[in-house]
Amino acid sequence: MTNYEKKRRYTKVAYSMLALSMGLGAVPVSAREALPPKASSLAIHSSHIGLRLQHVPAGGASSRLYRGDSLKYFKNEFLRKPGFSKLLNVIGEGGGAPTATGVSITGVLQVGETLTATYAFHDADNDNEGASVKQWYRYDGSIKTTIPGATGTNYTLTSDDVGKYIVFGVTPVADDTPTTGTEADYTTIGMVSSPAAPTAAPVSISGTAAVGQTLSGSYTYADANSGDTQSGTTFKWYRADDGAGTNKSAIIGATAQSYVPTFADAGKFITFEVTPKNAANFLGTGTPTSSSPTLAVAAAPVASGASVVGTTRVGQTLSASFAYMDANNDPESGSLYQWYRADDGEGMNKNPILGATSASYVLVSADLGKYISFTVIPKNAALLADTGDIRGSEAVGAVAAAITEPASVSYSAFSAQVSEEESLIEVVAVKKNVETSQAAKLNLVKDGNVIERADFNFEADGVMSALTEASVKETIAVRVRSLKGAENVYGNITGDLVQAMADKTQRLAMITGDVAIDFPTVSIPEQLQAGADGMTRETKIELKIEKQPKAVREAAAEWAAGQGAKVIGTSYKFSVKVQNGDKTTSIAQYGDRYAHFTLPLPEGVTDPTTLAAVMLVDGQYVPVPVRIVDQEHAVVETPTNATVTLVQRERQFDDLSGHWGAQDLLFMANKDNIAGEADGKFNAHGNVTRGDLATMLVQSLGLGHRTKGLSGDAGFSDLPEDAAASEAIQLAIGAGLFKGYPDGTFAPEALTTREQLVAVLMRFRANFELELPQVRSESLDASFKDASKGADWSKAYLESANKGGVIKGFENDSLGASRELTRDEAAAIIRRFLQHTNLTN
Structure with missing residues (x-):
């Protein structure tokens, strides 16, 4: 028999005994109204789920209805009522409502933390737990407040709980009647606190x-x-x-x-x-x-353009030359030098020379046949950032043996009296600075102490021997160090010698103690359009360097004053003429190549940032690149023969204070490579159009004096109306810097990008055969995190510029190749190009 069947049987027996003891019979529910007043009535009837017992209290109180499918309902509700227990004694005590014990809370009492409540459910009749009622409360010590929605066993503390105790209450509910017990609760020991941020x-x-x-x-x-x-x-x-x-x-x-x-x-x-x-x-x-701020950041000094100056011959002195720059304007002090010797120009077996740690070095017999270079670590006298990065020069050599025979010197019949000093004049030919005698003879014409004319007459056998021994692209030179102050210097050489040099793309130089001309010989037959046989011994070529009269200097000074500049030193005219029979041709241009013109540098002029040079062509002064090579000389780089004048200019722009590239921008402005705005500002962040860039490049590269025959007559339909801007575009195209568009336009107002400028400069370098030594070993991809974002056509140009030190990225190691170009970026990139190709300091 099941428990349920037992409960039904016991309940029926109990009801029958109760009814008989009270004198009642089984009556329908509807008959309870016929019972005596004030007496309790029991209505008992049978149903499919068992007996139902309805107890109706006397006095009309509300009735309660119970199902008789469990004996415990009858026992607990009726038999324990006063009087009922005397009428019926049921065997077996027990039963009652469920209970919750062992209520507790665990967790950290802090906002944001989750508390967990636990308890044990009990029921005397072994009924299972039903939907027990759970509730969390806040308690301030006197009032307990229900927390809305907090009806589970977990609760996450909020800021409303700060300073309160937390209470958890549970009212146990069983899944069988009687179902609901009394609420049991637990109160936390401490109050909720607010958390602290780190x-x-x-x-x-x-x-x-x-x-x-x-x-x-x-x-x-x-x-x-x-x-x-x-x-x-x-x-x-x-x-x-x-x-x-x-x-x-x-x-x-x-x-x-x-x-x-x-x-x-x-x-x-x-x-x-x-x-x-x-x-x-x-x-x-x-x-x-x-943190507290640091002191003002100091900038370490920088050495750039390191090169060896001097003759690579045993017994001669080599000097270390470099451009010193310091962002804090701290003067140079205590720079560190080290000289090296190697077996070749590539640095094989390169080793430091013991004790050679000064700014100059005298070549010894151990250097014979070796290649010499140096490194410099720039230093200043500042306490902070006093030492810059190490910089090295290219190697020069090979070192030749000392001269043991005197040079050959002769004088014409019309020369003035020869002094003892003049008898020591050295006439040499140069193969990578290796001197040899029997290359030329010197004739002087003097008027008192003034040398009116100095003539270099090149000796055919000596020159031919020298150029034959020399390699391709080397320089053949005659040099007279002690000859200074001559009013006119001439060089006379036959066409066959120049043609032989041109066949090996060698250069020819004529050098005195203060002036010099050094030009690419290959340009002479090109300009003459010489035939297959080239020039012959009957062709006479005259080189000339002429000190200009006072009137020329005064005219230049007047022009310079109007430009905020001043003339320094003397103006010189450089020219080359070719005589073929009765026909004389002046060589005005050297094509896509530079000649080097040396001028004397006035004493005290040492700042390359303020030094500029101009050439007078067709009544106009146009800028050309210039660099200081030592304390006494400056070299002008130009593809044109003309009159050259050195000037000094020191421009200022009030919007460049604190600018990252202020030194580069002022360097370019002082050389008239880039102009400021009409309001006196530089406008560093302004955009650069194709027309703007053409003008900037023509000014910076010294192309403004090239004749129209060499410029590009592109015939574009959209050239600017401004004559100067239009001419700059045509000159830039003629130099291979730009190309037009297929529709016949140049688009001068189109904006340019950083990679476009780099491409223009790298094409120019190739056209003019400029050397761009590698100063950086890292590839483009290794140097810049966004290198892959550049256009495919620009990758080779960018790689070359990166290795040559022409481009730098931004602070986040990005290159920004496709970014629109700004004036300051353009000036800085062109400045580095000029420096690394040795056109300027």
Whole structure:
């Protein structure tokens, strides 16, 4: 028999006994109204689920209905009522409502944390737990308040709970009657607290505040919530104009715990900021905390354009030449030198020369046949950033043996009296600076102490021997170091010798102690359009360097004054003439090649940033590249023969203060390579159109004096109406810098990009056969993170420019090849091109 069947049987027996003892019979429910008043009535009837017992209290109180499918309902509800227990004694006590015991709460009493409640359910009749009622409360010590919606065994604390006790109550419910027990609860021992965000303190910077030096940020992480560990803390570096934070701005890409200042930081004040973070879901991020600023960042000095000056012959002195620059204007002091010798120009078996650590070096017998170079580490007297990066020169050589025989010197019948000093004049030919005698004879014409004319008469056998021994593209030269101040210097050479040099693309130079002409011989037959046989011994070629009269210098000075410049030194005219029978041809152009004209440099002129040069052509002064080669000489680079004058200019722009490229931009402006705006500003961030770039390149590369016969007569339909702008475009096209579009337009107003400028410069370098030594070994992809974003057609140009040091990226190691070009970027890139191709310092 099942428990259920037992309960039905016991219930029926109990009801029958109760009814008989009260004198009642089985009556229908509807008959309860016929019972005596004030007496309790029991209505009993049978149904398919068992007996139903309805107890109707006297006095009209509300009735309660029970199902008789469980004996315990009858026992607990009726038999325990007063009087009922005397009428019937049922065997077996027990039963009752369910209970909840052992109520407890676990978890951290802190906002954002989750509390978990547990309890044990009990029922005397072994009934299972039903839908027990759970509720969380806030308790302030006197009032308990229900927390809306908090009706599970888990509860996540909020800010409303701060300062309160938390109570969990559970009312047990069974799945059988009687179903509901009494609520049992538990109150937390402590109050809920508010969590604290992590902190970073103190924050500080260590390291030397100088360009190229590493700064490191440090801090102490703390979190009041002991269980929260640091995770995801972020860093930022800032630069400002002063220690008070004026114009403070985040440094792009500087998000690591260390930072290496760049030249953009020179003179700036650097701070380090930490934002502490932990892995918590609530208040996991602390307040950003900054360090105190550093001192103003010092810029290390820079050495560029390192080269060896002097004759590579045993007993001769070589000098280390380089351009010193310092962003803080700290003077040079204590630069470190080291000289090296190697077996060849590529550096095979290159070793330092013991004791050769000064700015000059005297060649010894051990250097015979070797190639000599040096390195320099620029230094200044500053306490910070006093040492720059090491820079090395190219090797020169091979070193030749000392001269043991005197040079051959003779004088014409019409020369003035010969002094003892003149008898020591040296006449030489040069093969990579290796001198040899029997190359030329010198005739002088003097008027008192003034040398009116000096004639170099090249000796055919000596020159032919020298050029035969010399390699392709080397220079054959005659040099007289002690000859200075001559009013006119002439060189006379036959066409067959020049043709032999041209066949080997060699250069011819005539050098005195203060002036010199050095030109590509291949340009002579090209300009003459010589036939297959070239020039012969009957062809006479005259080189001439003429000191210009006072009136020429005064006219140049007047022009310079109007340009905010001043003339320095003397003007010289350089020319080459070819005599073929009765026909004389002046060589005005050297085609797509540069000649080198040396001029004396006035004493005290040493700053390459303010030195400029102009050429007078057709009544106009046009800029040409110039560089200082030593304390006494400057060399002008030009593809044209003309009158040359050195000038000094020192422009200023009030919008370049603090600009990253101010030195480069002023260098270019002082040489008249780029002009400022009408309002006196530079407008560094202005865009550059194709027309603008053509003008800038013509001015910078010294192309403004090329004749129209060499310029490009493109016939474009959209050239500017401005004659100067239109001519600049045609000259640029003629030099191979630009091309037009298929529709016959040039698009002078179209904006240019960084990669377009690089391509133009690399094409020019190839056309003019300029050397661009490799200064960087890293590939383009290794140097810049966005190298792959450049156009396919520009990759080779960008790679060459990168290896040659012409391009630099931004602070975040990006190149931005396809970005639109700005005036400051254009000026800086062209400046580096001029420097690395040795057109300027």
